[in-house]
Amino acid sequence: MEKRKDGFLIDKNEDQKDFIFGLRPIMEALNADREIDKILVNKELKGDLLKELLALAKEKKLPVTKVPETKLNRITRKNHQGVIAYISSIAYASWENVIDSTFTRGEAPLILMLDRVTDVRNFGAIARTAEVAGVHGIIIPEKSSAQINSDAVKTSAGALNFLPVSRVRNLYYTLKDLKKSGLKVVGVTEKTDRMMYAADLTTPTVLVMGSEEDGVSDELLGLCDEFVKVPVHGKIESLNVSVATGIVIYEAIRQRKQADS
Secondary structure, three states: OEEOOOOOEEEEOOOOOEEEEOHHHHHHHHHOOOOEEEEEEEOOOOOHHHHHHHHHHHHOOOOEEEEOHHHHHHHOOOOOOOEEEEEOOOOOOOHHHHHHHHHHOOOOOEEEEEEOOOOHHHHHHHHHHHHHHOOOEEEEEOOOOOOOOHHHHHHOOOHHHOOOEEEEOOHHHHHHHHHHOOOEEEEEOOOOOOEHHHOOOOOOEEEEEEEOOOEOOHHHHOOOOEEEEOOOOOOOOOOOHHHHHHHHHHHHHHHHHHHHO
16 A cells, blocks of 8 residues: 555555545545546445445546456455546546647647557557657547556656547547547558558548457448558568557658658
């Protein structure tokens, strides 16, 4: 058990995931506007205090997942009272503000959208490359995404302290709004024969990257303006998502540098 500088007690399990537990401590954290990744609740738990906590979480648009008590017990052996909240290691940004500020500076936004990239180390590696390359921001879903904990920050080499990350409830509707804001949506997928070099990545662009298991979802692919893939010439047909993302990012940077010269 450790005490944060803001006074909240946190626990760390074997995966070094920061979390707090107990109904009142979590409510205090929410009222203090702490950045919470998600809340896990024993699916059998009931009571007025729980209703109050759930209402507060809904007001702050925080994802709540109901789970068996055994899952909570695996996370901590302390008296969690049926509720555990994971604390984010960063402050989230509004993607609207990121886009607006980028346009104001006279730059063409380059945004990453990560669809179900759940591995913390992959996410951290992606963030590190994105920040170094000058990507303007990353968009992730509330659910089915890597938790931004101390491991993610460490893997990113601290990049997550500087790179804006936006967490949204629904990637599909966010992507539609990004299109309305003037951004072209490029889906990086193996379901195409078109190489990444063929796409014009100098314009305001959202690069959509998918999970290692099944890539970008069909729902999001349906909103893409064009599809590209990373060239593969070996016997292994796919790349680690963090490596693939880095390759596409630097193709975009190459094109933009060339256009400016």
